[in-house]
Amino acid sequence: MPTAFSHPAVALALRLGAGARAVPVRLVALAAACSVLPDVDAIGYWLGLPYGHYLGHRGLTHSPFFALLLAGVVSRSAARFRASRRSVFVVVALATASHGLLDAATSGGLGIALLSPFSNERFFLPWRPIAVSPISVIGFFQSRSLWVLASELVWVWLPMIAVGAVAGLLRREWVLAAGRRRAPQEPSERQTEPESVRRRNYEEHR
Numbered sequence: 001m002p003t004a005f006s007h008p009a010v011a012l013a014l015r016l017g018a019g020a021r022a023v024p025v026r027l028v029a030l031a032a033a034c035s036v037l038p039d040v041d042a043i044g045y046w047l048g049l050p051y052g053h054y055l056g057h058r059g060l061t062h063s064p065f066f067a068l069l070l071a072g073v074v075s076r077s078a079a080r081f082r083a084s085r086r087s088v089f090v091v092v093a094l095a096t097a098s099h100g101l102l103d104a105a106t107s108g109g110l111g112i113a114l115l116s117p118f119s120n121e122r123f124f125l126p127w128r129p130i131a132v133s134p135i136s137v138i139g140f141f142q143s144r145s146l147w148v149l150a151s152e153l154v155w156v157w158l159p160m161i162a163v164g165a166v167a168g169l170l171r172r173e174w175v176l177a178a179g180r181r182r183a184p185q186e187p188s189e190r191q192t193e194p195e196s197v198r199r200r201n202y203e204e205h206r
């Protein structure tokens, strides 16, 4: 997995892309928590549940199905996060589902049960540039933690910030263009009386 420090980069990208109105601070905090939540299955790992088990690490909680289920439940309390139900659903679903996809781009461990609960088959993405982080906190600090964090900076934080910033720019352009379309049109040249016609009318009616 990328570390718990890096999954929340997705929450930041969603805020940058969708803007403060659709994703207020409370929803950013919720999205950051949801982006890390799938690793709650590490409890089973420490309790002796096999890694490859249906409920083992990178199992059900790492699937898009779990993300949609969680989004459906949490969006019922949308008012607490000062956002619409639709915003909370989409943001929570994307933040939670992104966890499994980022894990699938790591260089180690077992694959991700992306089709769970319908199949426990484990998947990786074809390209896995993110250095895998140890599951235990002690293991993280005893190992090449700086290398892992540097890898996440390059392959998680920078791309997420770039994608969020570009999406935010496109959204602003789209809003401005929609505003221009709604604005009253300037009178066309045909509607404006040319100077020569005005002068002739003046002469005729003098």
Ligand SMILES: [Zn+2]
Residues within 6 Å of the ligand: 001, 038, 039, 058, 062, 099, 103
């Ligand atoms: Zn994970």
